[in-house]
Amino acid sequence: MGKQRDLSTGIVAQIQALRQQGLIQTKTAEQLGISQSSVCKALKKNCSKRTNCSGVRKTSARDNKQLRKIAVSNRFKSTSELTDLWNKQTSADVSRSTTYRRLRELCFKSRVPAVKPMLNKKQMEKRLKWAKEHGERTAEDWQKVVFSD
Structure with a gap:
């Protein structure tokens, strides 16, 4: 039809x-x-659209600047930890999701750091041995070496 x-x-x-x-x-x-x-x-x-359903913002521009400083100085902290720090420094009592939204507005992206395995004792000994063997080389010697995977 x-x-x-x-x-x-x-x-x-x-x-x-x-x-x-x-x-x-x-x-x-x-x-x-x-x-x-x-x-x-x-x-x-034809219904009238509401422009702001969420109400009044809990944070001001000044609070957002403070969050930016906190985020830059604590790059590896989680959103929950940043929220705790932010709530201690400002008068606004905000939730973790509010902090997450403000960080997104400030162009911060969340990343999970890659986890790599730690070196074991045998690997550390091999590295130290290699460094001692090749430690006396000069810059000219190293320019002749081709490193590949």
């Missing part, structure tokens, strides 16, 4: 007027001779 023609502005105005009077969608549809889904779509399409 194809798309029907759009509702005229007059019908949309009637739908809104009937809705303000307290009439439900099915009764409005019966009265105007259109489908209930058309009434629903017309009401959704």
Whole structure:
């Protein structure tokens, strides 16, 4: 089944007027001779959008600058740890998710550091032996060496 023609502005105005009077969608549809889904779509399409549903921001620009300083000086801390530090330094009591959103606004990206295995005793001894054997080489000697994987 194809798309029907759009509702005229007059019908949309009637739908809104009937809705303000307290009439439900099915009764409005019966009265105007259109489908209930058309009434629903017309009401959704023409409802006023709220610009800010979240309310007042808990942090100011000054607080955000302070968060930037904290994040730069504590690069390897988690969001929860940064939140604790930030709450101690500012008057705003914010959640971890708020801290995460502010960090994203400040163009900080979260990264998990790569975990590499530690060296064992045998590997450390081999490295030390190699360093002692090659420690007396000069810069010219090292320029002749080709390192490859």
